[in-house]
Amino acid sequence: MEPIFTPEQLAEIKAYHLPLYIRSAVSPFIYLGVLALILGVLVRPFYRWSESWAAWLSQRLAFLRTAPVSRAFVKAMDRLWGEPGWGAAIFFALLVNLFIDLVHVPATIYFDYVLEHRYGMSAYTPLRFALDELKGITLQGFATLALVLGLYGLARRVKRWWLVLGIPSALLLLVSSALDPYRSQVYFEQTPLEQGPVRERITSLMAQANIPFQDVRVEKTSVASKRIQAYFAGQGPTRTIVLNDVILQELAPEELLAAVAHEAGHVHEAKWPGRIASSVALVALLFVIDRLLRLSATRGWFGTTRTADIRTLPLLWLLSFSVFFLSSPLSAAFSREREREADRYALQLTQDPDAFRRMLVKAARVNKMDPDPPRWVVLKGHSHPPISERLAAIPPTPEKRAPAGGSPFLTEPSH
Numbered sequence: 337m338e339p340i341f342t343p344e345q346l347a348e349i350k351a352y353h354l355p356l357y358i359r360s361a362v363s364p365f366i367y368l369g370v371l372a373l374i375l376g377v378l379v380r381p382f383y384r385w386s387e388s389w390a391a392w393l394s395q396r397l398a399f400l401r402t403a404p405v406s407r408a409f410v411k412a413m414d415r416l417w418g419e420p421g422w423g424a425a426i427f428f429a430l431l432v433n434l435f436i437d438l439v440h441v442p443a444t445i446y447f448d449y450v451l452e453h454r455y456g457m458s459a460y461t462p463l464r465f466a467l468d469e470l471k472g473i474t475l476q477g478f479a480t481l482a483l484v485l486g487l488y489g490l491a492r493r494v495k496r497w498w499l500v501l502g503i504p505s506a507l508l509l510l511v512s513s514a515l516d517p518y519r520s521q522v523y524f525e526q527t528p529l530e531q532g533p534v535r536e537r538i539t540s541l542m543a544q545a546n547i548p549f550q551d552v553r554v555e556k557t558s559v560a561s562k563r564i565q566a567y568f569a570g571q572g573p574t575r576t577i578v579l580n581d582v583i584l585q586e587l588a589p590e591e592l593l594a595a596v597a598h599e600a601g602h603v604h605e606a607k608w609p610g611r612i613a614s615s616v617a618l619v620a621l622l623f624v625i626d627r628l629l630r631l632s633a634t635r636g637w638f639g640t641t642r643t644a645d646i647r648t649l650p651l652l653w654l655l656s657f658s659v660f661f662l663s664s665p666l667s668a669a670f671s672r673e674r675e676r677e678a679d680r681y682a683l684q685l686t687q688d689p690d691a692f693r694r695m696l697v698k699a700a701r702v703n704k705m706d707p708d709p710p711r712w713v714v715l716k717g718h719s720h721p722p723i724s725e726r727l728a729a730i731p732p733t734p735e736k737r738a739p740a741g742g743s744p745f746l747t748e749p750s751h
């Protein structure tokens with residue numbers, strides 16, 4: 337038996353994680369500082385610029401208001417917004433987001449590229465990294481546009497907009513996991529897992545667990561990261577077992593089955609309480625936003641002149657950040673409990689604690705997980721229990737003697 341890490345490996349892992357812990361402690365304050373700067377100083381100039389860009393553009397593109405096809409589009413936008421003037425709102429929203437992104441560029445490059453490369457965790461080329469970042473910013477830009485036109489547009493025209501928007505969105509949230517299998521394909525290439533013993537064993541394990549699924553797919557994440565990863569996407573008829581190419585390379589078949597069995601454990605979780613809670617929370621959040629928009633208008637905050645003035649957008653970012661920041665310790669605690677349960681389920685299903693243990697140890701080594709992260713980091717928002725805890729929870733193999741003394745994660749049997 338050997339410990340998960342040699343002292344040198346452990347020192348390297350601690351050195352890798354230290355900057356991440358510092359970021360975890362500092363970044364909320366930086367984000368709040370940036371928002372304070374925007375709210376206190378930048379809202380007015382940003383809005384002035386947006387108005388003049390929109391005015392300049394609409395002068396240049398005035399013919400679009402009369403040309404056959406674009407005329408219908410402009411009219412639809414006017415109707416969505418309740419009046420002309422949506423151009424300035426769009427510019428303002430994009431400007432605010434771009435400013436926040438730009439402030440974070442150095443940290444993004446350091447943490448997601450430099451640090452990851454220094455510890456051999458990333459396979460990104462600078463070009464691919466930049467492209468993926470741009471993809472993310474573009475997706476976020478479209479989401480912001482949808483928010484601006486949907487939420488603000490509706491709030492400007494409809495009194496009980498938070499119900500009109502909240503109820504369909506809540507329903508959408510309830511079924512959104514059916515869209516899961518398609519989301520990750522924006523970033524990585526996926527192919528079906530080839531026919532063969534591995535696929536057969538996964539299929540019979542799923543039959544044993546009584547979980548229907550559509551396909552087992554291999555996600556080629558090795559172009560970006562050296563981490564191993566497995567997850568189930570979708571549900572029922574769209575359920576897909578996704579394994580990345582790294583996990584197929586690193587794990588022996590029994591260990592791979594242990595990982596799949598853990599993911600199968602998540603399928604049997606009671607999902608409805610959580611989904612219903614988040615749907616209700618969403619409607620409640622929209623109601624609070626409605627009150628905030630009205631309050632800003634009556635008080636004339638940031639130069640706002642009416643309800644659902646786009647200048648309140650940074651205030652919404654502040655509100656959503658606070659909700660997220662305050663709720664994540666609680667949701668992470670629930671998540672860690674679900675992970676423990678999925679581990680117990682996997683052990684029951686496979687009856688192979690040794691393979692499960694080896695799977696966790698390999699995952700910890702390959703992904704360079706800190707076996708014992710500081711308690712505050714875990715409580716602040718870790719979705720998984722520390723690896724040392726998960727290993728300690730595995731019951732000893734029946735026919736062998738329990739390991740006497742020493743570290744609780746003296747695990748890997750010699751083989």
Ligand SMILES: [Zn+2]
Pocket residue numbers: 598599602675678
């Ligand atoms: Zn899990």
